[in-house]
Amino acid sequence: MKRFLLFLPLLVAIIVGAVLFAGIGKDPTKLDSALVGKQVPAFSLKDLKNPESTLNESLFRGNITLLNVWGTWCPACRDEHEDLMWLAREKKVAIIGLNYKDNRDDALVWLDRLGDPYRTIIYDPKGTLGFDLGVYGAPETFVIDASGVVRYRHVGVVNGRVWEQVLLPVINDAREDG
Secondary structure, eight states, rough: HHHHHHHHHHHEEEHHHHHHHTTTOTTTTTTEEEHHHHHHOOEEESSSSSSTTTEEEEGGSSSOEEEEEEEETTHHHHHHEEEEHHHHHSEEEEEEEEEOOOOHHHHHHHHHHOOOOOSEEETTTTOOOHHHTOOSSSSEEEEOOOOOOOOEEEEEEHHHHHHHIIIHHHHHHHHHOO
């Protein structure tokens, strides 16, 4: 038993090393999503700007949209915000926001100060829709086709490069299929 205890730290180090080595070179923005190819989960949540209005998954029917998960507590969300404004303004991309685990008043001040690229914003203070979508954090952006099917999930900041190389090709494929 004493010999085993002597080798236990070495065994633990080998296991931890193997796990870390297995993750080297993997792209953290390409986390698999069980929802790709499936309908947006059913939900019933309030509109951020109009708390009397309840929103549901029908938001995603009829147009290809980006669903952008964001929060005022997220520094990377601030980094991508100007790019989202550009996409909405210049590229006429339909973006629906999911204000995730946030405070309504803080979110409204943020949008007033930085601008609002969103057609609609789902207010998800407890993270229920985020959980159903498999959100790890923010920002995350989903491409959803006109039938309400999740086509792609991007983890991390959306910028010009991500738009051109990743999201736009997925959107173009969705247009061709639809």
